[in-house]
Amino acid sequence: MAEDAANKTEEPTPKRREEARTEGKVPQSVEVTAAAVLLAAVVVTTNRGPAILNALREMMRRSLLAASATDFTPALMSEVMRRMAGDSVAIAWPILAVTGAVGLTVTVAQVGFQILPKRILPDASKISPATGLSRIVSKRGAVEILKALLKIALVGWITWDLLRAVQDQIVPLASSGPREILAVAGHELGRVVAWTTAAISVLAAFDYAWQRRQHQMSLRMSRGEVKDERRQAEGDPQMKQRVKRAYQQIARRRMLDAVPSADVVVTNPVHLAVALRYAPGEMGAPVVVAKGAEHVAERIKEIARRSGVPVLERRALARALFRAVPIGGQIPGSLYRAVAEILAYIYALKQRRAS
Known part of the structure; x- marks a missing residue:
């Protein structure tokens, strides 16, 4: 495994990132979501503090009245429990709604909105004891355990430090009324929650950076x-080269097959060869049916001689035709005169041979 990690030195490609994303492998910090949910719960609870206290006070009042009733019956108890359940829902639902929305929003912000059937379907490896043990003893598992211990230590240290700061106020509270005791307790609890939220938020920031780095390293x-x-995206270069050579060979073979139909082959004489054909009733100007350089030129001349096609040395004309006219193309008007003279000579030569 260490050797594999050492060999993976290249940054992930866009295709690799997209494949990982479709598989649900995206950087995600649970600590960021937890910190956001905790902060949302603190904000909602703080804003609704008076309403929550009034609701709790009313719940306690009704409970005490019911407990002191002389005709306490099962029906009365059922009514009290029903009202307590309703009050509890009224207190909790704003907090649950806001924290749920915040948790969902933060999660979607991190990983995006995706429906992944592979992640929904049950995976036997996730419930395998061996797999679970390997996750625990892995580097990621060790970090998760360390984070959990760090959170416990942070909350414990913050609570202990704040209690130590208010220890001088605890003894005088023994002679105070419930309102004063609740006020001090609520104030100190608020400080504990605020400092805990701040500490977990800092931890979440570090965890998010670590998760992104680990995700980058894993890809x-x-x-x-x-x-x-x-090679998969662009095609195998060697295969593309072989296909290209095959097409070139086919095109060259077709070109050489057309040499016997030419009227004349104009040469350089060593390096270039251009085969011309002209059928007055079929084409408006002479056409280059084959051309080539070096060994291809030698092949064209060889086929021409074997097929009885005249081969003439015209260096300037051969170079001009080779540069200006593609295979299957008609010669330009600037070369009409030179080509016409050659064709006239060839036709006259053929007539003399025929007679």
């Missing part, structure tokens, strides 16, 4: 993987 690729992906 890294070896040079071989990058080459394979490029």
